[in-house]
Each structure stands twice: as structure tokens, then as C-alpha cells.
Amino acid sequence: MNPNTAPLLIVTDLDGSLLDHHSYSWAAAEPCLNRLKQHNTPIMFCTSKTKPEVELLQQQMGLTEQPYICENGAILATNQQTAIIARQSSALNYLEITRILDQLKKKYHFHFSGFAHASLQEIMQWTGLSPLQAQFAKQRIASEPILWQDSTDQFTQFQQQLEQYQLCLIKGGRFWHVMNIGSNKGVALSHFLQQEQQQGRYWQTIGLGDSPNDLPLLEVTDFSVIIQSAQSQNILLQRKDSSHIFHSQHSGPTGWCEGISFFINHLNL
Structure with missing residues (x-):
């Protein structure tokens, strides 16, 4: 399948990205969230938060039944199944x-x-x-x-x-x-995308994050949004496709919406 015709998948960090770093509010991102929901675009959380924290937020935001990555990439949750991501076969709990x-x-x-x-x-x-x-x-x-x-x-x-x-x-x-060792947000997303491809499902991905622990995620998504924050200058991507990288002017959910809008509007995704 041509990746340019694949449906869109949003993969996003939460704290400092979709959620305000201090208040944990996502109100400023509501216009973009509603637009994505109207187009049935899945929004995959990729966060340091725990399984119950993520599932509570999914309920509050109307995003239940979506796959997610939690505990900074240690856990991949899909279809009610939870897997520990690790390099070794016997991962520690x-x-x-x-x-x-x-x-x-x-x-x-x-x-x-x-x-x-x-x-x-x-x-x-x-x-x-x-x-x-x-x-x-x-x-x-x-x-x-x-x-x-x-x-x-x-x-x-x-x-x-x-x-x-x-x-x-x-x-x-x-x-x-x-x-x-072997756990991070990028590895967990790669596991998910491989699982999807085995089922014949392909995605065009936009990744969003604001701190260095998001770097592995932003290296593997098709398009990457670096959201302005106190740590965003430390996100030094190795990828060379600079046209697929967007640096927001705003922080938190306002910057999140800015990045989503840029790629959707400018690239007709």
C-alpha cells in the first residue's frame, strides 16, 4: 500500500503536549480534537502515565477503545491486551x-x-x-x-x-x-505498527512531543511536531527529512493544535 494514501494516526505525548504541563488541561486543543474525531482519526496516547491514568483520560476525552503506549514506552496496550516492551525475552515487572x-x-x-x-x-x-x-x-x-x-x-x-x-x-x-533496556516510546510504536501491518493495516503517523523522552517517538513517525517547552531545545532529531518536522511557537495544547493544523492544512493529510 502506498503510505501516502494510508489513513492518519496521531501519536501523542500528554504532559506538556496535549495536556498543559501545570494544569493538565486540554481545553486549548479541543478544536483540533473535535476535527480529528469528526474524521474518525485515531489518537494514540504515548505517555509516561500509567494504564489507569490513560484509561481515565480516554474516558474524559471521549477517546475510549484506542490503543495506547504508557509508562514511557514500557507498556503497549491494544485490544484489551497489555505487553511489556523490552530487549530481553524475560522482561522485569x-x-x-x-x-x-x-x-x-x-x-x-x-x-x-x-x-x-x-x-x-x-x-x-x-x-x-x-x-x-x-x-x-x-x-x-x-x-x-x-x-x-x-x-x-x-x-x-x-x-x-x-x-x-x-x-x-x-x-x-x-x-x-x-x-x-529496550523500552522507549519509539520501540513501542514500532511494535504496534508492525502488528498492524501483519493485519494488513497501514498508517500515516504524526507524532507530537515536548521533551527528550519523546525523541525516539519523533524519530519513527512520518511527521513530527516538537512542541515548545523548557526542554524542547534538547530534542535533537537525527532524521534528515526536515520538511516533515514542525516546531511549534506555542506550548502545551495550544502548540499541539498548532502542529496538527500545520500538517493537516499544509500537506492535505
């Missing part, structure tokens, strides 16, 4: 990851705070989430967000120790995320 972190903290005296041992009040303070949202943020499958509170030298040693367990660190908007 959340309990196994947090046990390893507890062992490393005890052995090497690393100083960091994670969600596993945090109270709801602490998570609310770190994130600005509501009590229900904070509760959902603790319901994890294969990644642990941490706040690093130690030296740079200790951080380097921490990374090296994690690698012994086939774990890595990915920087998000607020936290470092401990995940299985």
Missing part, C-alpha cells in the same frame, strides 16, 4: 524492578525517592495530581519514576548497576524512569 532498586539503595547508599515507597501526599506534591490521579500513578506495570537526590558520580554508578539487571534510565519531564 514492577515488583521485580522495585526490589532491585531497594537492593541497590541498601548496598550502595544511593539517595533517591520513588513512587513505590511514596505516600499519595508526596506524589501529589511532586506532580500536582489529584488524590485519585496520584493513586492511579502508583499502579504501575514495568517502570518506576524516581527523583534523584544524590551526586553525579553516584548517578553514574547507579546507571552502571542498573545495566547489570538489564535496566536503564529514561529522563521524563519531571522524573527519571527506571525501565527494562
Whole structure:
């Protein structure tokens, strides 16, 4: 199938992109969301949020039954099925990851705070989430967000120790995320698109993100929107098709709508 005639799939980061970084509102993106819904264009969330957080947002935004990627690319959810994304065949789950972190903290005296041992009040303070949202943020499958509170030298040693367990660190908007090596947003999307192609379904993709953890996603989508943010200047794409990359002037959902409109209007997608 000619990829230029394939239907459109939107793959988007949430915090700082479709959602305002501080208020978590998507109101400014409503005009574009409604336009996409009218054309039955699927909107696939690709986020550091958890499964229950994503599904609550899907309900609130009228986007249920859509596939999604959560926990920063650690999880791909399609057709009521959830898969852990990892390079190794025996991927570690959340309990196994947090046990390893507890062992490393005890052995090497690393100083960091994670969600596993945090109270709801602490998570609310770190994130600005509501009590229900904070509760959902603790319901994890294969990644642990941490706040690093130690030296740079200790951080380097921490990374090296994690690698012994086939774990890595990915920087998000607020936290470092401990995940299985081979997990990221781009790998998870590639898994999804391969599954779709095996079923004879092909998509033309627009990816949207605002921080470095979105870089793997923005490398693999057909068109990429880098949304203005405090971290967007650190998104250094290697792809050479500059006409397929758009830098928004605005941040958050306003920039999200700006990017969607640019590609739909200028390229007749």
C-alpha cells in the first residue's frame, strides 16, 4: 500500500503536549480534537502515565477503545491486551524492578525517592495530581519514576548497576524512569505498527512531543511536531527529512493544535 494514501494516526505525548504541563488541561486543543474525531482519526496516547491514568483520560476525552503506549514506552496496550516492551525475552515487572532498586539503595547508599515507597501526599506534591490521579500513578506495570537526590558520580554508578539487571534510565519531564533496556516510546510504536501491518493495516503517523523522552517517538513517525517547552531545545532529531518536522511557537495544547493544523492544512493529510 502506498503510505501516502494510508489513513492518519496521531501519536501523542500528554504532559506538556496535549495536556498543559501545570494544569493538565486540554481545553486549548479541543478544536483540533473535535476535527480529528469528526474524521474518525485515531489518537494514540504515548505517555509516561500509567494504564489507569490513560484509561481515565480516554474516558474524559471521549477517546475510549484506542490503543495506547504508557509508562514511557514500557507498556503497549491494544485490544484489551497489555505487553511489556523490552530487549530481553524475560522482561522485569514492577515488583521485580522495585526490589532491585531497594537492593541497590541498601548496598550502595544511593539517595533517591520513588513512587513505590511514596505516600499519595508526596506524589501529589511532586506532580500536582489529584488524590485519585496520584493513586492511579502508583499502579504501575514495568517502570518506576524516581527523583534523584544524590551526586553525579553516584548517578553514574547507579546507571552502571542498573545495566547489570538489564535496566536503564529514561529522563521524563519531571522524573527519571527506571525501565527494562529496550523500552522507549519509539520501540513501542514500532511494535504496534508492525502488528498492524501483519493485519494488513497501514498508517500515516504524526507524532507530537515536548521533551527528550519523546525523541525516539519523533524519530519513527512520518511527521513530527516538537512542541515548545523548557526542554524542547534538547530534542535533537537525527532524521534528515526536515520538511516533515514542525516546531511549534506555542506550548502545551495550544502548540499541539498548532502542529496538527500545520500538517493537516499544509500537506492535505
